[in-house]
Amino acid sequence: MRAVEAVMECLKAEGVEVVFGLPGGANIPTYDALYDGGIRHILVRHEAGGGHAAEGYAKATGKVGVSLGTSGPGATNLVTPIMDAMMDSVPVVFITGQVKTELLGTDGFQEADVIGITMPAVKHSIMIQHPNEIPRALHEAFHIARTGRPGPVVVDIPTDLSRVDIPYEPITDVHLPGYQTFTEGNAKQIRQAAKALAAARRPVIYGGGGIINSNAAAEFTEFCRTDRFPVTCTLMGLGAYPAPDPQWLGMLGMHGTRAANYAMDEADLICCIGARFDDRITGKLSEFAPRAKFIHVDVDPAEISKNIPAHIPIVGDAKNVLVKLIAEYRALDTEAHRLDEWWQRIDGWQKQYPIEKSFTDSEDTEIKPQRLIQAVYEATGGDAIITSDVGQHQMWTAQHYPFKAPRQWINSGGLGTMGFGLPAAMGAAIGCPDKTVVCITGDGSFQMNTQELATCAQEGIPVKVIISNNGYLGMVRQWQELFWEKRYSNVDLGRFPDFVKLAEAYGCHGVRLTDKTTLVDDLKAAIATPGPVVVDVSVTREENTYPMISPGAAARDMVG
Missing domain, CATH: 3.40.50.970 (Thiamin diphosphate (ThDP)-binding fold, Pyr/PP domains)
Known part of the structure; x- marks a missing residue:
């Protein structure tokens, strides 16, 4: 052939x-x-x-x-x-x-x-x-x-x-001598990790996207519940542990919760599974978790001790390692109330700094972008697959849409690619046709791959696009406000284009929302509309994403 x-x-x-x-x-x-x-x-x-x-x-x-x-x-x-x-x-x-x-x-x-x-x-x-x-x-x-x-x-x-004719025979084996993967984890190191966790007085479990990649969310949740371990996840790890939950601290990192970041800062032991201690998590590297020892589980040996030296390194697939770690931990005699004092401290942070109070809602009908995300959660019942683009709306979604399950949250983390959200939503909708797929985007990001609305219309891909439209490149504007003396250089996008007309030109349904009092019902109606839908939501123009670890600062110095 x-x-x-x-x-x-x-x-x-x-x-x-x-x-x-x-x-x-x-x-x-x-x-x-x-x-x-x-x-x-x-x-x-x-x-x-x-x-x-x-x-x-x-x-x-x-x-x-x-x-x-x-x-x-x-x-x-x-x-x-x-x-x-x-x-x-x-x-x-x-x-x-x-x-x-x-x-x-x-x-x-x-x-x-x-x-x-x-x-x-x-x-x-x-x-x-x-x-x-x-x-x-x-x-x-x-x-x-x-x-x-x-x-x-x-x-x-x-x-x-x-174009050449070749003698085709099915390939049933792939053997690559130069390609090695290490998936099981070292038994001795796993046992050491279990003992270290049993001895810790201020532990934190820190999960990343590797848990989702290895389909290990169930094992991760079971492991965290073998004791009253406080749990936090990266942006890419959201959904690996069900939120909300009594042990859930929220996301950590630059725009994570104060409870998660303060707990990391004061922890005596951090168990990292499937994450890589990137700069958005650590803040100022020399000031990161100064009191902690580190267990680091990762399938990629190059990530172990790359940024933070691991005291107990475990190279292996998260699912395989977690099964063994659960068994080792359950075999130990652990002190029943050793985490009580630690949880009292964490509970204090959670009550003092709930993420719901990280913004002040409007007193009129104006839609705050944070309230928009909460409304999307209410309108979808928290069961949709959510994709996002990159910027403020991405961080607000991570903060205000509690993800219950893995593969429910799809975004561009490491590269931070504007224009990712709409095509990613298309792919997710085709892969999971029985799920509601919502793309939460900004007016800047959306315009980078808007042309894929034509693909959605032609192929009948029923994605629902919700634009948090503030007329700005919002995250860049926020940084210019906070760190560049409010010298707004080339971040004002105006109110172009008319997204409703654009949606209609592409054969999609378009709607514009401006009133917070009817927002949830309006979103429910848009999501229930057959086929691809674009919802242009006018939000507060100059709203900042808080809390925030300023670049080069330590987690304990969060602002906002």
């Missing part, structure tokens, strides 16, 4: 049911094979939209997403989704077309060194040099993308090689 027909067989063998992409000259053979290949294809309007849609699909389902692009600009348009997937450990296989082999290195039309360009941004990349390599290369790409620490893999296929 043709090599591109073998590509279809490989995708089906890997369980792929849908791919996201855009055809061009160099990948026309692939699209010809798709014509009757038995795999659903979503035609996006920009390759970046296809890449982010594949991410949203992967994050919502736990399966490997697939994104297709042609050579040259088609491939370079995928660089941002590739880097985004790398930063957030998302399993996506990107299949790019390439110019004919005889044109490689000649600066041919739409030629780009895709492997060189993406090398710093991928978990692995494969340049096809012989058509017979294609089946094994694709299966290796899926294996690498989904195992160990998940991540993006690029497979670059020259167009002439994709």
Whole structure:
């Protein structure tokens, strides 16, 4: 069969049911094979939209997403989704077309060194040099993308090689001697961790996106409840532990709760599972958790002690390690009331600084953006899949929408990609058609991939887009206000475009909301409307996201 027909067989063998992409000259053979290949294809309007849609699909389902692009600009348009997937450990296989082999290195039309360009941004990349390599290369790409620490893999296929007839045989084994994953965790170190937790007087359990990636939310919750451990999660880990809950401190980090950040600051032991101590968590690194010892569980050995030295390092998959850690901890004799004093201190912070009081609601009908997020929670019953873009609305959603379950919260964390929300919502809606999918976005972020409304309309993807519209690049404006003497430089977006008319032009339903007194009912009506819907919500123009750890400051010095 043709090599591109073998590509279809490989995708089906890997369980792929849908791919996201855009055809061009160099990948026309692939699209010809798709014509009757038995795999659903979503035609996006920009390759970046296809890449982010594949991410949203992967994050919502736990399966490997697939994104297709042609050579040259088609491939370079995928660089941002590739880097985004790398930063957030998302399993996506990107299949790019390439110019004919005889044109490689000649600066041919739409030629780009895709492997060189993406090398710093991928978990692995494969340049096809012989058509017979294609089946094994694709299966290796899926294996690498989904195992160990998940991540993006690029497979670059020259167009002439994709058209060649090859002797195809199904690949049933993938053996990569140079690729090692460590998933079980060291038994001795796990036992040490259990003993350290039993001896701690001020412990905190700190979870990240690795828990969700390893489908370990149930084990994580069970572990936290083996004792009265205080629990906090990163932005990417929200949903790993059900919120609200008596042991839940809220999110930690730059815009986390005071209770979570103060507890981290005063803890004597921090058990980190599936997170990486990034700068948005630690604040000033030299001032981070000065009284604590650290247990660090991560499937990626490169993350252990990268930023914070681990006293008990455990390299392993979160699910596997947690099962063993639960058993070890339950086998110990623990002092029944040793955490009482610690919880009294935490309860004091929670009562003094509840996240609900981090803003003052309006006295008239004006909609505060924080109130908008609370209203979305009420309108959805807390059961929707929520995607977001990046900025103030993202942090307000993390603060004011309590996530009950994993894979319910899909956003761009590490790279912070504006324009992520709408295409990610498309991917999530296709992967989970029985779920309500809501994209919470800002007027700045939304305009970066607005064109995917056409994809939603054409494909009948019923995403509900809620725009927190303040007419600003809000987070940049906040930083200019707080740290740059309110010198607002190029952050005023005005009131352009008319999002209701734009939605209608794309074949979607549009509605504008301005009154907080009817907000919940109006949102319920919009969410119940069939098909894709855009809800333009006018919110307070200059509202800041608090609380906040200022850049370069310690957690104990939160403001707002």
